[in-house]
Amino acid sequence: MAPVKRRVFKTKKEMAVELAKYTADLSSKFCKERGIFTVVFSGGDLISWLWKLLEPPYIDSIEWSKWHIFWVDERVCGWDDADSNYKLAYDEFLSKVPIPAENIYAIDNGLGAEGNAELAAERYEECLKDKVNQNIIRTYKSSGFPQFDLQLLGMGPDGHMASLFPGHDQINEKVKWVTYITDSPKPPSKRITFTLTVINCASYNVMAVCDKEQADSVEAALNHTKDVPAGRLTADDEVVWFLDQAAASKLPHGWCSIL
Numbered sequence: 001m002a003p004v005k006r007r008v009f010k011t012k013k014e015m016a017v018e019l020a021k022y023t024a025d026l027s028s029k030f031c032k033e034r035g036i037f038t039v040v041f042s043g044g045d046l047i048s049w050l051w052k053l054l055e056p057p058y059i060d061s062i063e064w065s066k067w068h069i070f071w072v073d074e075r076v077c078g079w080d081d082a083d084s085n086y087k088l089a090y091d092e093f094l095s096k097v098p099i100p101a102e103n104i105y106a107i108d109n110g111l112g113a114e115g116n117a118e119l120a121a122e123r124y125e126e127c128l129k130d131k132v133n134q135n136i137i138r139t140y141k142s143s144g145f146p147q148f149d150l151q152l153l154g155m156g157p158d159g160h161m162a163s164l165f166p167g168h169d170q171i172n173e174k175v176k177w178v179t180y181i182t183d184s185p186k187p188p189s190k191r192i193t194f195t196l197t198v199i200n201c202a203s204y205n206v207m208a209v210c211d212k213e214q215a216d217s218v219e220a221a222l223n224h225t226k227d228v229p230a231g232r233l234t235a236d237d238e239v240v241w242f243l244d245q246a247a248a249s250k251l252p253h254g255w256c257s258i259l
């Protein structure tokens with residue numbers, strides 16, 4: 001199993017600087033090895049911590065044209081809805097970098113606006129299958145499941161990741177690549193989400209978490225003192241938890257534990 005590493009930073013700013021370096025290094029590795037870098041975004045605070053990538057040297061040195069962007073979860077709404085993870089990423093990040101529009105794979109806008117969670121999940125899974133057939137997304141060993149190069153994930157205070165919530169059945173889905181929920185405890189209630197199997201097939205998984213409200217769930221996930229979805233995160237090559245001091249405050253070694 002891939003090592004689960006942890007990096008704790010005094011401030012969010014320091015975390016964002018290292019997160020940018022980590023992402024840029026992987027971009028360079030995958031662009032060199034296969035000419036493509038598949039990146040999965042989450043919603044929430046994560047997007048705001050990518051600001052450093054928008055500055056020199058990264059804005060000029062990253063091979064943006066080789067990036068392909070997917071979402072680990074999405075709220076079932078139209079692209080212009082304030083709840084949309086696509087809109088958040090577009091407004092704060094994607095509109096500021098030269099990633100070709102055809103390399104950005106959002107939820108189907110019409111099905112989102114209609115609120116059809118089941119069909120939106122099926123359609124997104126079809127989209128992933130198309131990209132596997134086009135050799136844009138790799139597959140994990142012989143399983144046939146998609147393998148993304150890097151997933152940039154976040155965790156809610158209840159320990160949820162993507163739209164896999166504690167006490168909800170979606171975490172047990174083993175066959176589908178993308179599933180849906182219509183009674184999410186965190187609004188909005190309708191969402192689609194990668195399944196845990198797909199999430200854990202990724203080569204590199206980053207879990208970025210800040211603030212003291214998350215400290216109990218960080219402790220539960222990393223020490224396995226309680227079964228929270230984020231505690232089940234693995235990867236093929238490496239999982240790294242990027243934490244600020246406050247989010248790490250309930251861990252035995254506190255903020256000073258680096259790796």
Ligand SMILES: O=C1O[C@H](COP(=O)(O)O)[C@@H](O)[C@H](O)[C@H]1O
Binds near residue numbers: 074
């Ligand atoms: O609803 C969601 O929540 C999680 C965590 O968000 P945060 O605001 O606590 O950082 C996020 O990772 C997920 O993509 C989003 O849909």
